[in-house]
Amino acid sequence: MTEPDIFGKTVPILIRNVTLNNKPAEIYLDGTGRIGSVAEKITDHDAEFIIDGNGAAALPGMVNMHTHSPMGLLRGYSDDMPLFEWLSTKIWPTEAHLTENDIYWGAKLACLEMIRTGTTTFNDMYFMMNNVADAVDEAGIRACLSYCMIDGGDHAKFESECSVMEKTVAALKARNNPRIMPGVSPHAIYTVSEEGLRWCAEFSRTENIPLHIHVDETDENPDCIKAHGMRVVPWLDHCGVLSERCIAAHCCWLDAEDIRLFADRGVTAVHNPVSNMKLTVGRALPYPEMKAAGVNVALGTDGASSNNDLDMFAEMKTAALLQKFFWNDPTLMPADEALAVASRNGAKALGINAGIIAPGYLADLILVGRNPTNVPAFNTTSNAVYATGGLAVDTTICNGAVLMHEGVIPGAEEILQKAGEVAFDLVRRATA
Numbered sequence: 001m002t003e004p005d006i007f008g009k010t011v012p013i014l015i016r017n018v019t020l021n022n023k024p025a026e027i028y029l030d031g032t033g034r035i036g037s038v039a040e041k042i043t044d045h046d047a048e049f050i051i052d053g054n055g056a057a058a059l060p061g062m063v064n065m066h067t068h069s070p071m072g073l074l075r076g077y078s079d080d081m082p083l084f085e086w087l088s089t090k091i092w093p094t095e096a097h098l099t100e101n102d103i104y105w106g107a108k109l110a111c112l113e114m115i116r117t118g119t120t121t122f123n124d125m126y127f128m129m130n131n132v133a134d135a136v137d138e139a140g141i142r143a144c145l146s147y148c149m150i151d152g153g154d155h156a157k158f159e160s161e162c163s164v165m166e167k168t169v170a171a172l173k174a175r176n177n178p179r180i181m182p183g184v185s186p187h188a189i190y191t192v193s194e195e196g197l198r199w200c201a202e203f204s205r206t207e208n209i210p211l212h213i214h215v216d217e218t219d220e221n222p223d224c225i226k227a228h229g230m231r232v233v234p235w236l237d238h239c240g241v242l243s244e245r246c247i248a249a250h251c252c253w254l255d256a257e258d259i260r261l262f263a264d265r266g267v268t269a270v271h272n273p274v275s276n277m278k279l280t281v282g283r284a285l286p287y288p289e290m291k292a293a294g295v296n297v298a299l300g301t302d303g304a305s306s307n308n309d310l311d312m313f314a315e316m317k318t319a320a321l322l323q324k325f326f327w328n329d330p331t332l333m334p335a336d337e338a339l340a341v342a343s344r345n346g347a348k349a350l351g352i353n354a355g356i357i358a359p360g361y362l363a364d365l366i367l368v369g370r371n372p373t374n375v376p377a378f379n380t381t382s383n384a385v386y387a388t389g390g391l392a393v394d395t396t397i398c399n400g401a402v403l404m405h406e407g408v409i410p411g412a413e414e415i416l417q418k419a420g421e422v423a424f425d426l427v428r429r430a431t432a
């Protein structure tokens with residue numbers, strides 16, 4: 001039985017009887033949100049709680065680097081369409097009816113799903129991010145939250161979007177919550193003007209916060225060449241967008257020169273294999289060339305209306321399989337790389353000391369309990385990537401606080417109930 005008061009507190013915790021990198025281990029969380037020590041046996045500790053892993057595999061928490069968390073409200077609402085038709089006929093008309101209450105419950109649902117499936121940090125782009133921040137704060141998860149700018153080339157809209165962006169960043173900063181980081185998000189080159197891109201780039205630089213953008217999901221190059229006389233990646237560079245703060249989602253259509261620019265500028269590319277296959281964007285992120293060029297590659301699910309879940313275990317498996325299949329090479333993205341792409345590479349892009357279970361790192365970690373999909377445990381990383389889905393996670397810890405234990409997340413039932421109601425009401429209003 002789970003002790004009810006184990007949840008949500010950053011206190012000294014000893015985790016016993018787990019395997020870490022295929023070896024027996026104990027992990028001590030020092031009560032400051034960090035990992036204190038890792039050893040085969042830990043006797044010198046001050047633990048307030050002891051968690052018996054019963055042979056579970058300890059892994060770093062997953063870092064989901066591209067999401068639109070409230071979009072879980074539209075899971076299964078509209079499937080099996082091409083990207084632009086899906087956005088313009090189904091998604092954007094419905095999003096026009098979103099209220100702060102919808103955003104809050106949508107984000108609560110996303111946090112619940114992520115905690116349930118072993119994600120401890122996510123990088124989110126959406127609207128009304130203060131309401132998303134309330135959900136993140138209450139859930140105990142970690143997130144980088146960015147307001148999504150869409151100006152459509154309209155100068156008045158550009159000005160009002162800048163003002164929302166500034167207010168959002170100021171409000172998120174004022175929370176002084178170490179788990180909530182602000183970012184800035186111009187949506188994409190086809191929805192944001194040159195002045196919008198330039199302004200976001202400059203704001204990200206002066207605030208020293210990440211810039212999160214959709215890049216080359218479908219082939220945006222022919223239109224970009226027509227409009228600006230250059231490909232998408234040089235255009236972004238021309239607008240000042242590319243830097244080590246830039247987190248570029250999708251990146252399916254980059255060529256060798258684009259990849260070189262990403263490497264030179266220190267941009268992180270986010271692979272979204274499930275969403276890319278579902279929306280059939282035409283090409284897989286060129287991982288072999290990015291890896292050879294030294295580009296940091298992270299992993300994301302995209303929103304739960306194009307995925308349709310936020311399970312990073314499913315995403316790791318799909319990433320590894322898609323890369324092997326599309327580039328016709330079974331040695332591509334082996335399990336340990338898939339795990340790094342899903343955890344520490346994202347942490348690196350966000351500038352957080354996470355994604356590795358070792359002393360001094362953030363205590364953002366998960367336990368995958370023994371179940372039929374991970375026996376025998378020749379290689380727990382292989383099992384995590386190729387065999388075990390996210391629902392096999394039974395304990396999720398973020399910032400040294402237990403958010404799920406033995407599959408239990410306090411308050412889960414109310415969130416499932418409310419999110420379901422809010423979603424149906426949103427669609428009723430949008431289609432009335």
Ligand SMILES: C[C@H]1O[C@@H](n2cnc3c(N)ncnc32)[C@H](O)[C@@H]1O
Pocket residue numbers: 068083087091092095125126127148187214217275302303306
């Ligand atoms: C944040 C904004 O991005 C939109 N959005 C959701 N999924 C995608 C996608 N795959 N490509 C581009 N935009 C997307 C959301 O619907 C919202 O309007």
Ligand SMILES: [Zn+2]
Pocket residue numbers: 066067068214249302303
């Ligand atoms: Zn997206």
